Amino acid sequence: MKQLIEITAGKPIYGGKCLSEYEGRKVMLERALPGEKVLAYVKNKKSGYIEAVAKEILEKSVHRKESDCRYYPTCGGCKLRDVEYDYQAWIKEEVVKDCIRRIGKVTDCGMLPIIKCELHNNYRNKTEFTFSKLRYYTEEEKGLEEEGFTLGFHAPKFFSKAIDIERCHLQPDLTNRIYHALREKLKASGLEPYDVVKHTGFLRYLILRKTNAGEIMINLITKAKRFNDIKKVADEMCEEFPMIASFVNTINSGLASTAFGEESILIRGSETVIDTIGGLKFELSCNTFFQVNPEQVTKLYDKIIEFSEFNGSETVLDLYCGVGTISLYISHKVKKVVGFELVDNAVENARRNAELNGIKNCVFFTGDMMKLAKEGELFKEKYDIIITDPPRDGMHPKVVEALIGSGVPKIVYVSCNPSTFGRDVQLLEEGGYKLLKVQPVDMFPHTFHVETIGLLVKNN
Ligand SMILES: C[S@@+](CC[C@H](N)C(=O)[O-])C[C@H]1O[C@@H](n2cnc3c(N)ncnc32)[C@H](O)[C@@H]1O
Structure with missing residues (x-):
C-alpha cells in the first residue's frame, strides 16, 4: 500500500513537476499545478527528497480547464493539456529561470519573456508510434477484449504496452x-507486433513525417527484412495516399528499444523528402533530426541571429548541426560556417542542402562531438562565434572543456532541456564565460518541453 500525503504544490521545476515540502523534506510532485492542494502517493523516497504523484486534487488551480483529449493524461505525450495556454507558457518561463538559478548558479542574467506559440494543436511535423501485442486500456476502454495488435503511443510505466489512439x-x-x-x-497483413519482453515478433515502430508542402515520409521500423510483405502494404498505402513521397523500412534487429536501426531500405518513392524553413529547402533522410514545429522554428533561428549580432565577417562553428538548418539559415549573414554532426546521413543531407540552396560558404563534417573534442579536432580553425545545439543530454564535459579552452568570444547555446542547459552554463561560467541573455521559446504546447537560447560571452 502506497503512503498518501496531503501536500501543497510549490514552484514549477523541470520535468512537469512542482517543488514542494512535506514534514521538512523536499518533494518533487508530479501532476499538480503551483498552489494546488493535493492528495499524493509517495512514489519513491530518496536520500535528499521524496518523489510523489498527485492522485486527487483537493483545491484546484484557477488555471485548470477541461481537457479535450480522451487519452489525456494516460498517453503521457501531453502533460499540460488541462491547463490554460498562457499559464503553460508562464510555467515554462519559471522552469527555465529555476534551472539557470538553481542548477546554473546564475542570478543576474537578462531573461526575456517566453516567445509563445500561436498554434496550440496540429503543430507536430513528426510523430513516433509503437507496435505492441499488449494493448493498454484507458478507463473508458476497459472491458474491450481486443488484444493482439496495437499501434499507438507507448504506455507510461508499462514498457511492453501501447495505447491505441483514435x-x-x-x-x-x-x-x-x-x-x-x-x-x-x-493488422490485416498478419505481420506480428514485436514483443519487447520475449524479443519475438516483427513490427517495432512507425515514424510519420509531414513536410510543409504536405508530402509524407513513412519509416517502418522492423526486427528483420521482409521486403515483399512490406512492399505490398506500401503499394496499397501509396495508392490511397498519393502524397506519400517516401516509404522506408529501417531494420533494428537488436535488443535496444529504439526507432534507430542498422540499415534503412527504400520500399517506395525516394529516400529523402524536401522540407522548408524560411524559404530554404532541406533534404531529409529517415533518421535525421529536424525541428518538429515548423511554425516556431523561424522565430527560434531569428533569435539566434539577433543574439549573435553578426557583422558579416565571422567564421562560425555550428556544433550538433543536424542537416545544416542553422548553418544555412545564418549563412548569408556571415563569412563562413563549419558544422559538425554525428549522423552520417544528416551530414550528407547538410552538404546536399547547401547545394540545393546555392550556398557556398558552409562546410560539414561527421564526428562524435566528445571524440572530436578529446582529439582536438574541433578548433583547427579560428572561430568568432560558436553556435551549439546539443540533444537533451546537453554537452559532454569534454566538449564544454574544449569550448572553454578555445577562447572563442561568443557562444550561442540552443537547448531543448533547461536542466542540462543550467548544468553546462555553470561549467561555462566557471570557465570564464558570462551568461548575458536568455530567450525561452515554446515549440511544444501542452507538453512541459521548452526550447531555450542563451548568449554567453567570454570575460575579458
Ligand atoms: C537538437 S538536434 C539539433 C540539430 C540542428 N541544429 C537543428 O536545429 O536542426 C541535435 C543534433 O545532435 C546530433 N548529435 C547527437 N549526439 C551527438 C554527438 N555525440 N556528436 C555529434 N552530434 C550529435 C543529433 O544527431 C542531432 O542532429
Whole structure:
C-alpha cells in the first residue's frame, strides 16, 4: 500500500513537476499545478527528497480547464493539456529561470519573456508510434477484449504496452488519417507486433513525417527484412495516399528499444523528402533530426541571429548541426560556417542542402562531438562565434572543456532541456564565460518541453 500525503504544490521545476515540502523534506510532485492542494502517493523516497504523484486534487488551480483529449493524461505525450495556454507558457518561463538559478548558479542574467506559440494543436511535423501485442486500456476502454495488435503511443510505466489512439491532437489531420490506414493494413497483413519482453515478433515502430508542402515520409521500423510483405502494404498505402513521397523500412534487429536501426531500405518513392524553413529547402533522410514545429522554428533561428549580432565577417562553428538548418539559415549573414554532426546521413543531407540552396560558404563534417573534442579536432580553425545545439543530454564535459579552452568570444547555446542547459552554463561560467541573455521559446504546447537560447560571452 502506497503512503498518501496531503501536500501543497510549490514552484514549477523541470520535468512537469512542482517543488514542494512535506514534514521538512523536499518533494518533487508530479501532476499538480503551483498552489494546488493535493492528495499524493509517495512514489519513491530518496536520500535528499521524496518523489510523489498527485492522485486527487483537493483545491484546484484557477488555471485548470477541461481537457479535450480522451487519452489525456494516460498517453503521457501531453502533460499540460488541462491547463490554460498562457499559464503553460508562464510555467515554462519559471522552469527555465529555476534551472539557470538553481542548477546554473546564475542570478543576474537578462531573461526575456517566453516567445509563445500561436498554434496550440496540429503543430507536430513528426510523430513516433509503437507496435505492441499488449494493448493498454484507458478507463473508458476497459472491458474491450481486443488484444493482439496495437499501434499507438507507448504506455507510461508499462514498457511492453501501447495505447491505441483514435487521433492525436498534436499532429495534423493528414498524419492521423495515414496512421489509421496503415494500422488497419498492417493488422490485416498478419505481420506480428514485436514483443519487447520475449524479443519475438516483427513490427517495432512507425515514424510519420509531414513536410510543409504536405508530402509524407513513412519509416517502418522492423526486427528483420521482409521486403515483399512490406512492399505490398506500401503499394496499397501509396495508392490511397498519393502524397506519400517516401516509404522506408529501417531494420533494428537488436535488443535496444529504439526507432534507430542498422540499415534503412527504400520500399517506395525516394529516400529523402524536401522540407522548408524560411524559404530554404532541406533534404531529409529517415533518421535525421529536424525541428518538429515548423511554425516556431523561424522565430527560434531569428533569435539566434539577433543574439549573435553578426557583422558579416565571422567564421562560425555550428556544433550538433543536424542537416545544416542553422548553418544555412545564418549563412548569408556571415563569412563562413563549419558544422559538425554525428549522423552520417544528416551530414550528407547538410552538404546536399547547401547545394540545393546555392550556398557556398558552409562546410560539414561527421564526428562524435566528445571524440572530436578529446582529439582536438574541433578548433583547427579560428572561430568568432560558436553556435551549439546539443540533444537533451546537453554537452559532454569534454566538449564544454574544449569550448572553454578555445577562447572563442561568443557562444550561442540552443537547448531543448533547461536542466542540462543550467548544468553546462555553470561549467561555462566557471570557465570564464558570462551568461548575458536568455530567450525561452515554446515549440511544444501542452507538453512541459521548452526550447531555450542563451548568449554567453567570454570575460575579458
Ligand atoms: C537538437 S538536434 C539539433 C540539430 C540542428 N541544429 C537543428 O536545429 O536542426 C541535435 C543534433 O545532435 C546530433 N548529435 C547527437 N549526439 C551527438 C554527438 N555525440 N556528436 C555529434 N552530434 C550529435 C543529433 O544527431 C542531432 O542532429
